[in-house]
Amino acid sequence: xxxxxxxxxxxxxxxxxxxxxxxxxxxxxxxxxxxxxxxxxxxxxxxxxxxxxxxxxxxxxxxxxxxxxxxxxxxxxxxxxxxxxxxxxxxxxxxxxxxxxxxxxxxxxxxxxxxxxxxxxxxxxxxxxxxxxxxxxxxxxxxxxxxxxxxxxxxxxxxxxxxxxxxxxxxxxxxxxxxxxxxxxxxxxxxxxxxxxxx
Amino acid sequence: xxxxxxxxxxxxxxxxxxxxxxxxxxxxxxxxxxxxxxxxxxxxxxxxxxxxxxxxxxxxxxxxxxxxxxxxxxxxxxxxxxxxxxxxxxxxxxxxxxxxxxxxxxxxxxxxxxxxxxxxxxxxxxxxxxxxxxxxxxxxxxxxxxxxxxxxxxxxxxxxxxxxxxxxxxxxxxxxxxxxxxxxxxxxxxxxxxxxxxx
Numbered sequence: 022x023x024x025x026x027x028x029x030x031x032x033x034x035x036x037x038x039x040x041x042x043x044x045x046x047x048x049x050x051x052x053x054x055x056x057x058x059x060x061x062x063x064x065x066x067x068x069x070x071x072x073x074x075x076x077x078x079x080x081x082x083x084x085x086x087x088x089x090x091x092x093x094x095x096x097x098x099x100x101x102x103x104x105x106x107x108x109x110x111x112x113x114x115x116x117x118x119x120x121x122x123x124x125x126x127x128x129x130x131x132x133x134x135x136x137x138x139x140x141x142x143x144x145x146x147x148x149x150x151x152x153x154x155x156x157x158x159x160x161x162x163x164x165x166x167x168x169x170x171x172x173x174x175x176x177x178x179x180x181x182x183x184x185x186x187x188x189x190x191x192x193x194x195x196x197x198x199x200x201x202x203x204x205x206x207x208x209x210x211x212x213x214x215x216x217x218x219x220x
Numbered sequence: 221x222x223x224x225x226x227x228x229x230x231x232x233x234x235x236x237x238x239x240x241x242x243x244x245x246x247x248x249x250x251x252x253x254x255x256x257x258x259x260x261x262x263x264x265x266x267x268x269x270x271x272x273x274x275x276x277x278x279x280x281x282x283x284x285x286x287x288x289x290x291x292x293x294x295x296x297x298x299x300x301x302x303x304x305x306x307x308x309x310x311x312x313x314x315x316x317x318x319x320x321x322x323x324x325x326x327x328x329x330x331x332x333x334x335x336x337x338x339x340x341x342x343x344x345x346x347x348x349x350x351x352x353x354x355x356x357x358x359x360x361x362x363x364x365x366x367x368x369x370x371x372x373x374x375x376x377x378x379x380x381x382x383x384x385x386x387x388x389x390x391x392x393x394x395x396x397x398x399x400x401x402x403x404x405x406x407x408x409x410x411x412x413x414x415x416x417x418x419x
Contacts, residue, residue, distance in 0.1 A: 046295075049297065049298065049329070049330060050297045050333045051282075051289070051295065051296040051297070051298065052295060053287075053290035053295070053296060054290060054293070056286055056290070057290055079278065080300075083279060084282055084286045084296075087250055087252045087255055087282075087286060087287070088252070088290075090252035091252035091253060091255070091287075094253070095252075096249050096250065096251060096252070097249070097250045097283075098248065099248065101248065103321060122302065130248070131243060131248060131249075134249045
């Protein structure tokens with residue numbers, strides 16, 4: 022997705038060989054118009070799948086997910102990392118280790134929002150070691166829902182999460198795939214999978 | 221805002237005299253199309269104000285804010301409740317007590333995203349005792365930004381936050397104002413402030 026890659030190149034910062042800072046437009050300051058384009062791209066890539074719900078994780082997954090949900094006409098559920106007084110009944114839970122926050126988060130969704138009749142699209146901002154995606158898969162599996170695919174804004178393709186999920190048979194679509202972040206330079210994976218994918 | 225009030229009446233649950241559960245469409249499962257209408261309503265109410273940035277708080281403020289930001293053509297910044305490894309430099313911080321989570325959260329924004337030249341619209345999902353709004357005001361004040369107004373999806377008008385903010389001179393616009401939640405019944409404040417306000 023060209024405009025996303027352009028944005029990453031001009032505003033992203035390779036903080037280290039594993040950490041890409043995109044707080045200018047994705048996970049602290051948010052560019053709503055870019056999120057809308059990202060939502061449209063997810064719509065294009067998954068529209069044949071009969072999606073009934075989008076499942077994401079608070080907080081950075083919410084903006085791209087609600088735009089995708091708006092365009093696809095389906096509700097978005099964001100899994101919670103912490104329990105609230107008003108979120109109590111029939112919880113499905115899983116656990117995820119956050120590398121950037123260095124802690125284990127219990128994540129949960131209310132069971133009433135995902136069921137056996139649902140075809141779920143999982144969306145997240147980043148895919149690196151795949152732990153967050155696995156937790157979301159675990160939540161959807163517990164609900165008996167079908168997982169139609171996993172839509173990722175930025176995949177760190179030099180980490181194992183993406184290939185592990187694809188090997189398990191999941192349909193993973195990442196809008197920008199980073200090949201490496203060495204020497205402060207951001208390099209994308211060269212690929213021609215989609216008509217709108219670029220180098 | 222009629223469709224929001226209708227949604228609150230049909231899908232909201234008065235858990236107690238102070239707690240309104242709206243996890244069906246606002247703060248766990250999200251209705252993207254309703255969020256878009258909410259964004260449009262904020263746009264209508266604040267479009268004359270020369271807004272340059274929307275400031276909100278993760279996580280439930282994000283969905284209505286990105287829709288408002290999309291329609292108003294301005295970036296959204298969501299204040300973080302927990303610090304990330306990638307969010308380190310030049311932080312403005314404040315504190316907010318969350319009644320529904322019963323804890324004090326340190327909230328922060330990167331200074332580089334809000335400055336003296338900004339005219340900020342603060343958006344949040346709920347206004348009750350006003351602590352979250354005050355923390356966001358405190359963040360914007362530290363940045364030297366002008367605060368154009370405060371847009372709230374649901375105000376618990378029986379709590380003191382809204383009147384305290386209005387007494388201080390802030391322009392507060394709440395799309396649904398709850399008069400009381402007694403006996404499990406949701407009652408709105410009767411008002412005719414806006415052409416689209418209803419009983």
